[in-house]
Amino acid sequence: MLVDFIRKYGFKKIVLSINDIICSLTAALLILFLTSDNFGTYIYGPQQEKFLIFIFGAFLIVPIFRYYQLYKHKYFLKAGEQSLLILKGLLIQNIIIILIIFILKTQESLHDSRTQVIFFFFTSFILLFFTRIFIFRYTFRSANLGDNLNKFLLRRSIAIGAGGLGQHFADTIVKKQYYSINLVGFIDDDTTKANMKINGIPVLGMTSDIGKVVINEDIDEIYITIQKIDYKKLLDLIEKCKLTNCQINLVSNHFDIINRKWDANEYYDLKLIPISSKASPLYSEKFKRMFDIVASSLLIFLTAPISVTISLLIKFTTKGPIFYKTTVVGKNGKRFRWYKFRTMYFNNDPSIHKEHLKRVIIENNAYQKLINDSRITKIGKILRKFSLDELPQLINVFVGDMSLVGPRPCLPYEYEIFLDWHKLRYKVIPGMTGLAQILARNRKDISFNDSILLDLFYADNQSLWLDLKIMFKTIPVILLGRGGI
Numbered sequence: 001m002l003v004d005f006i007r008k009y010g011f012k013k014i015v016l017s018i019n020d021i022i023c024s025l026t027a028a029l030l031i032l033f034l035t036s037d038n039f040g041t042y043i044y045g046p047q048q049e050k051f052l053i054f055i056f057g058a059f060l061i062v063p064i065f066r067y068y069q070l071y072k073h074k075y076f077l078k079a080g081e082q083s084l085l086i087l088k089g090l091l092i093q094n095i096i097i098i099l100i101i102f103i104l105k106t107q108e109s110l111h112d113s114r115t116q117v118i119f120f121f122f123t124s125f126i127l128l129f130f131t132r133i134f135i136f137r138y139t140f141r142s143a144n145l146g147d148n149l150n151k152f153l154l155r156r157s158i159a160i161g162a163g164g165l166g167q168h169f170a171d172t173i174v175k176k177q178y179y180s181i182n183l184v185g186f187i188d189d190d191t192t193k194a195n196m197k198i199n200g201i202p203v204l205g206m207t208s209d210i211g212k213v214v215i216n217e218d219i220d221e222i223y224i225t226i227q228k229i230d231y232k233k234l235l236d237l238i239e240k241c242k243l244t245n246c247q248i249n250l251v252s253n254h255f256d257i258i259n260r261k262w263d264a265n266e267y268y269d270l271k272l273i274p275i276s277s278k279a280s281p282l283y284s285e286k287f288k289r290m291f292d293i294v295a296s297s298l299l300i301f302l303t304a305p306i307s308v309t310i311s312l313l314i315k316f317t318t319k320g321p322i323f324y325k326t327t328v329v330g331k332n333g334k335r336f337r338w339y340k341f342r343t344m345y346f347n348n349d350p351s352i353h354k355e356h357l358k359r360v361i362i363e364n365n366a367y368q369k370l371i372n373d374s375r376i377t378k379i380g381k382i383l384r385k386f387s388l389d390e391l392p393q394l395i396n397v398f399v400g401d402m403s404l405v406g407p408r409p410c411l412p413y414e415y416e417i418f419l420d421w422h423k424l425r426y427k428v429i430p431g432m433t434g435l436a437q438i439l440a441r442n443r444k445d446i447s448f449n450d451s452i453l454l455d456l457f458y459a460d461n462q463s464l465w466l467d468l469k470i471m472f473k474t475i476p477v478i479l480l481g482r483g484g485i
Contacts, residue, residue, distance in 0.1 A: 024058035161226035320346025339392035343380025406431025407455035
């Protein structure tokens, strides 16, 4: 388990995370010690809540720094950018601490709070700046590390594809030794390259040999460096690589939409798309479901007045039912009943929508909705623009047919047009919002295939952190009506 954890996140990132927590905790304890007559009162006495607030705040440093991408090479290796991001992260951390103190408003929590927070901010910055910029940054970039430490930091890797892209990748990581990628060999199905050395790096076998090569060479990471391959074969190759439990990185323009619209890249000069070798069943099957139940229940309660108002507006302005109910396709092709507020005139002709979707999918057109659709009511236009018609789907989330985050469910006639690789988006439970919803909603510059790739990236990298980022970025999309028609 520990080895898998290190393989997934990398030794450098784990070391940096531990350092950040230690620096933040040290700053918190030091400030509390210097501003108290009796430090014991913070642990056992009446000021214990102040102690707990600062300890909690200290541990927030990792998720906050992760949000600001301070564990990625491209920011970690730049002293100026890293320093600025550290300041931003600490500012957010201290604002959260101030808010907690303000909410509690007890005499113990308010005592000396202003002085403590200010000194905590500056002490944390000094410790983090010194350790990250002057110690770890220099150490990890140094090519003169001791042999044992150097071997420990290096991630043994293979590249699938020994063509032009694979050779360019190999040349780049040889020059950038501080990336700590040790390219052991290539995998290539071209029989003329068997047992050859390309730029001094051996071809170790074919894609059918991936499992054996990973075991024999003790591989940590796999880099897919193939350009000329269709999506179906590429996705099949990714699934085969997942069986090795190695961290997978795609070095290709196939998933270019991720680099353009979602900053998942680790390095400045290598366009890598990280793909998790396996989703966490504990999160995706247990914790995520618990979160969906609690969050959907709360949201149903909070939005009840809005839902009642919308229901009355629909009822008194147009003929027909308040809700639009239809059958849609969800996880693994399973169908379920789907709810929305009705935004169209009752008994409208769906053929125009079917033809539009058919053109979008088959011709891989821009991922856009019908413009000037005469079937939409006046109230419906407002509901659609701000996604208010989606509120009844909280019921679908509560009963388990959907999640708050995931690929959007589709209509059966839409699913029938899908290519086989399109359908892979439904290997996870569909959601009310997702990457395609916040990045590709009604965009002229994003094709249908791009929207599928965004959902596939989510499906392969599903995590609590990714879900929280998507939900956070959904808020301005809804409030500003971005992409709504």
